[in-house]
Amino acid sequence: MTILDPARSSSSASRELGGEGIEEALEANRKAAAMLPVTNPSGNSNSSPISVYAAALSRDGTVYAALSPFNRFEGPLVVQFDKDGTPVRTLRCQLPKDPTGKEVITPAHIGVSGDRLLLVSGKGDVLTYGL
Numbered sequence: 040m041t042i043l044d045p046a047r048s049s050s051s052a053s054r055e056l057g058g059e060g061i062e063e064a065l066e067a068n069r070k071a072a073a074m075l076p077v078t079n080p081s082g083n084s085n086s087s088p089i090s091v092y093a094a095a096l097s098r099d100g101t102v103y104a105a106l107s108p109f110n111r112f113e114g115p116l117v118v119q120f121d122k123d124g125t126p127v128r129t130l131r132c133q134l135p136k137d138p139t140g141k142e143v144i145t146p147a148h149i150g151v152s153g154d155r156l157l158l159v160s161g162k163g164d165v166l167t168y169g170l
Contacts, residue, residue, distance in 0.1 A: 097151040
């Protein structure tokens with residue numbers, strides 16, 4: 040992911056987001072994928088590259104990026120970046136479960152309102168987390 044800043048000169052208009060938060064997410068993804076059964080006939084693992092499926096910008100310029108795929112047992116991973124694209128922290132958002140242990144929503148969008156992180160399903164269900 041790249042942050043584009045129109046206030047900067049074109050030679051420094053973007054900055055790659057990376058660092059410890061991304062590496063931690065990649066390692067968690069590798070561990071989770073290693074525990075999944077192989078379901079395709081070629082014998083390849085079910086691992087796929089991590090990508091950002093949703094992002095939100097707070098009023099102060101902080102960027103929150105939700106990473107996909109996420110481990111459904113541990114919940115979605117959101118990485119917080121400052122306005123310069125430096126990773127600040129990694130947030131693991133637990134999902135509520137129904138009585139059978141199945142997650143009740145699958146996040147599709149994120150948002151930030153004040154000191155709250157919002158996860159929103161494709162059906163409009165909203166979960167809030169304190170920042």
